[in-house]
Amino acid sequence: MSKKVAVVEDEAELASLIEYNLIRGGFQVNLMNGAGETLRELETWQPDLIVLDVMLPGQDGFDLCRQIRQTGKLARTPVIFLTARSDEVDRVLGLEIGGDDYMTKPFSPRELLARIKAHLRRQENDSAPEAALAMGPFRLDRAARRVFQGEREIELTSTEFKLLEFFLTHPGTAWSREQLLREVWGEQHFVTPRTVDVHIRRLREQIEEKPDEPGYLVTVRGFGYRFESR
Numbered sequence: 001m002s003k004k005v006a007v008v009e010d011e012a013e014l015a016s017l018i019e020y021n022l023i024r025g026g027f028q029v030n031l032m033n034g035a036g037e038t039l040r041e042l043e044t045w046q047p048d049l050i051v052l053d054v055m056l057p058g059q060d061g062f063d064l065c066r067q068i069r070q071t072g073k074l075a076r077t078p079v080i081f082l083t084a085r086s087d088e089v090d091r092v093l094g095l096e097i098g099g100d101d102y103m104t105k106p107f108s109p110r111e112l113l114a115r116i117k118a119h120l121r122r123q124e125n126d127s128a129p130e131a132a133l134a135m136g137p138f139r140l141d142r143a144a145r146r147v148f149q150g151e152r153e154i155e156l157t158s159t160e161f162k163l164l165e166f167f168l169t170h171p172g173t174a175w176s177r178e179q180l181l182r183e184v185w186g187e188q189h190f191v192t193p194r195t196v197d198v199h200i201r202r203l204r205e206q207i208e209e210k211p212d213e214p215g216y217l218v219t220v221r222g223f224g225y226r227f228e229s230r
Contacts, residue, residue, distance in 0.1 A: 167227035
């Protein structure tokens, strides 16, 4: 069955262009203009990936992403932001609130299609592992894509899940940002080392008692990061 991609974009001409390319790429597409009950539409349709414009008529795309990340049915769905804002602060904000990728307008529809395929392929590969993974207080249910720290369930995005999974399977080893990009993000060469820092910070906020004084995801000064199993 073909994958479902929701496109939340209020520029009709651009939305139609994206829809055309995605349908040609073999995807089911649902166009939404961002007004009214967009979140409810997304929950009902349950897409495999969401392409989300930042500037929407009803609400800011960043706000909608925050709501998506708080919604059980959509919390782990990959989100790719589209925006005319190219400042680093906006890119970082998009990643910090749970976005998995960020494209600035104007962009190549072929590149967008390639990024969508990369995210979906990685998500598909990640769902295949055979068993749960346990390390210290952490337990990952790979089949259900659920994470527990002790008795508490942690809500992670697909990228955060993959990043934590990688660290749990490689405890005690120091990894540079470039190595983490290669191992966790794989073929997505369009992400930058700054992306790693943003996701590490988000992950620390979820798993560390004191994110500014991490005990699990520690910084290796001048190099990268290391996971301590304690």
